[in-house]
Amino acid sequence: MLKLFDLTLKFNGYPIKEAKAELRKIVAQSTTEHQLFIENKKREIVEFHLQNNAFYQQLVGSKTFKSWGDLPILNKQNLQKPLNERLSNGYNSKNTYVNKTSGSSGDPFIFAKDKYCHALTWASYMYRFGWFGIDFNRSIQARFYGIPLDFIGNKKERFKDFLSKRFRFPVFDLSDQALEKVLKKFENTKFDYLNGYTSSLVLFAKFLRKQNLILKETCPTLKVCMVTSEMLFEEDKILLETQFGIPIINEYGASELDLIAFENPEGEWQVNTETLFVEILDDKNNVLPYGQEGRIVITSLFNKAHPFIRYDIGDIGILDAKSTLDKPILKKLIGRNNDVALLPSGKKAPGLTFYYVTKSIIEDDGNVKEFIIKQTKIDTFEIEYVSETELNLEQIQKIKQAIALYLEPNLAFKFTRKNALERTNRGKLKQFTSLLK
Known part of the structure; x- marks a missing residue:
């Protein structure tokens, strides 16, 4: 079968085949191997940016470092300067993946990833969605997301949706009349899964409840629903499960990083340790033990184009007391809810x-x-x-x-x-x- 999604990534310069192969190797590591891998990647990425990134050198105040704990905490305000002042030697806006953060925390900025790092992000998504029988090259997605409404931006997104087997329901109008049309599309399309903003999917579920409808009965091919970008409260999860009639999977990610945590088939919110290193810190930047609430600070282990090292993402969370270095479990995420x-x-x-x-x-x-x-x-x-x-x-x-x-x-x-x-x-x-x- 033609793997159109993979081919599109490859055509755009993202080495997805190599990224998938590397991810498979990382996932197959023993506990000891994985712990060593994380420590090596942490050291490698810091040393790379201290030698090749003037912005990071200035932030650290040196080209060398003694210990991980000595490294500064990077925050969003540090990043609010022109992108070309933050890129590593040899990288520019033409040979990297460049995007804007959503600004959902109110601190927007433009960021970049090198193409291999971005390919790994896609490999990471594909791997985790695969836990629930979803194949990006084959499965049809009902996408509840925003979309640019300017002519060129809109056409580009629609074309990407076509290549990615996604049908997008823009979320700018979620009135009952608009949701009637959404429901009609589910009657006539063999969707495999839903993916979108939590609040939008909750509004759709409330509409279905009013109509006394279960989405799985309208569209029997549906397998699963992934919610993202906003908090999923327990009562909303119950509503979604009831009205959609399928498992609801909680996703926590950041466009500038990767998937941060993804609910596994056992119902645990498993943290990504293949491409990221996640810490929970107190107000004085001390690492907190598992089970304690603090600031979520994340290191991108592969991004050479732009440093995200000990990056304070602006969320508060708790890693479960039963977490281990190779399998941390996010017990609670505080924040990310929008009216x-x-x-x-x-x-x-x-x-x-x-x-x-x-x-x-x-x-x-x-x-x-x-x-x-x-x-x-x-x-x-x-x-x-x-x-x-x-x-x-x-x-x-x-x-x-x-x-x-x-x-x-x-x-x-x-x-x-x-x-x-x-x-x-x-x-x-x-x-x-x-x-x-």
């Missing part, structure tokens, strides 16, 4: 819709440092932002056009530049908050 925006037309849009809106103000010059969006009335939103210079009329106009495109026209927006934004007691920013009752 839903209700609009005058009756449309409902998940908070992550604002990622697509705010992409228009996330420029590579690093001007906008942080932003949050609040819905104060059914037709009124406030954008609070921290920046080096105030947004000009042209930029504000661009944002208003994006809002009309992704949400709907005739909404009122107020822009307020601030020195600092209000954070939770855990130091997190919630990107979108609805103040509607």
Whole structure:
């Protein structure tokens, strides 16, 4: 059978065959071999960036290091400078995978991965989805995600969806009328699995409950549903399992890194130790023992283009007390929940819709440092932002056009530049908050 997905990656310069072979070797390691592998990769990636990356040398303050604990914690604010100032020698925007973070934590930035590292990310996804009988080259995905609405961006995403056997349901309108059309597609398509934003899938499940329908009965080919990007609360998981009639698998990832944790067939949230090294730290950057709650700090073991070493992702979590170095289990993840925006037309849009809106103000010059969006009335939103210079009329106009495109026209927006934004007691920013009752 033609492996179209693999061929597409290969065509775009991502050596997926070699990445899959390396991942198979890593997965097959004994406990002792794997512990040695992690220690070696940690040392290798730090030494590489200390020799080849001026940004990381400056952050560490030296070209050598004595111990892992001496290395600084990298945060998102460190990364809010032009990408070319952060890339390693020999890497540029043309020979790497470049993307923007979702900004769901309110701290957006542009990042890069070398092509081998990005191929390993895909290999990691394929391996874990394979636990549930999903094959990216064969299985048909019902995708509940955002999509760029500008002509070229939209066509590019749709083409990628076609090559990846995905049908995308844009999540900018989740009104009952829109969900009726979604349901019709499930009646006529042999989908194998669902994948998408937690809040969007929860809204679809609530719609099905109102209709007294089970999705598996409408679409018998469905095997499993993977939720991502936002917190999955226990009551929502029960609702999804009930209304979809299939297992619900919890995924935790970050576009700048990889899959961080993925629910295994035993129901454990298993941490990726093949391409990442995950630590839980206290407020003084001390490593906490398993079972204690702290900041999630992650090292990408393979990314040579851009350092993500002891990178504070902005989430709080607990590794289960039964964790081991080669099989850590994420017991709890705190954060990543977004409200839903209700609009005058009756449309409902998940908070992550604002990622697509705010992409228009996330420029590579690093001007906008942080932003949050609040819905104060059914037709009124406030954008609070921290920046080096105030947004000009042209930029504000661009944002208003994006809002009309992704949400709907005739909404009122107020822009307020601030020195600092209000954070939770855990130091997190919630990107979108609805103040509607």
